Amino acid sequence: MTDTTTQGTFPRIGRVGLDGLLVSFGDSLSEAGNRAALAFRAAVERATPEGVEETSTSLVSVFLRLDALHTDPEAVARAMQALLNSRDWYAEALPEGRRLWRIPTVYGTDLAPQLSEAAGEAGLSPEAAATEIAGTRVRVQTIGFAPGQPYLGELPAHWNIPRQQALTERVPVGALVLAIRQLVLFSVSTPTGWRHVGQTAFRLFRPEAEAPFVLRPGDEVIFDAVAREQYERLRESGPDGGATFEAIR
Structure with a gap:
């Protein structure tokens, strides 16, 4: 699977191995990119999308580990793209519970x-x-x-x-x-x-x-x-x- 947005722009979604998706908000650390990654992961956790077994964040990315045996990665990627398109993640508030x-x-x-x-x-x-x-x-x-x-x-x-x-x-x-x-x-x-x-x-x-x-x-x-x-x-x-x-x- 290729990136679901225009090459070289953010945010974008890419495949990682057989069972992973990486949602990236930049190619280097920034306050806005880190904030976006934290907010997006919290939204994914709240949504509990089918087929996503685990999430984690890096500095400006969110990794989604999928159930590779029972999940269509393309379908999950489309759902994640819809979530990405739903708001400006760079302007989102940081998640609650901090x-x-x-x-x-x-x-x-x-x-x-x-x-x-x-x-x-x-x-x-x-x-x-x-x-x-x-x-x-x-x-x-x-x-x-x-x-x-x-x-x-x-x-x-x-x-x-x-x-x-x-x-x-x-x-x-x-x-x-x-x-x-x-x-x-x-x-x-x-x-x-x-x-x-x-x-x-x-x-x-x-x-x-x-x-x-x-x-x-x-x-x-x-x-x-x-x-x-x-x-x-x-x-x-x-x-x-x-x-x-x-x-x-």
Whole structure:
């Protein structure tokens, strides 16, 4: 199946393998494209179209996994095209049920040793960088790379700094890293090319819980600055590490 809209324009629908459709709202991250993807997925979930078994979002796309044995992909694509045509998804409100999280974060120190380097790339002092990041309310744009791991953004334009040319050998669970106007909060300990600017005691992936992924696409986060001593106490307080949330109304 080819794209159901004019080649090179968005939104458009394409096939992914034998059992998938991809509804794309752009070819690079944008506020409008991410908003459209979140809103469209929520609408699909509400509509529960026959033959769609699972949905997920990336930064600016929605993936639909189909029942390949009992569903005509072309029929589902036509239904999705009708839904696309029903409104301007780029102007849609974000879906309901989102939450605002406040996550205590240590900036810099030996816990997050690349704050100064990242700040220099952005043309700021480490103190100004920490203040700006802590004061910016960011949205979970997608979950990916590792279980429950969020990509959050966007930061102001001067944070459009590149990834490192070499990998950091390993950052710990709860590391807050930065590149290309985005933040990533690590759910696992892993190598990364993003600069480690903050550290939290928040455990994102909880396989023992009924909802193992704590953050959801569309949630918003403020990474509140705390002192090293407070972080050490919060680390002993449980998997939330002092994080709290409230419903976004």
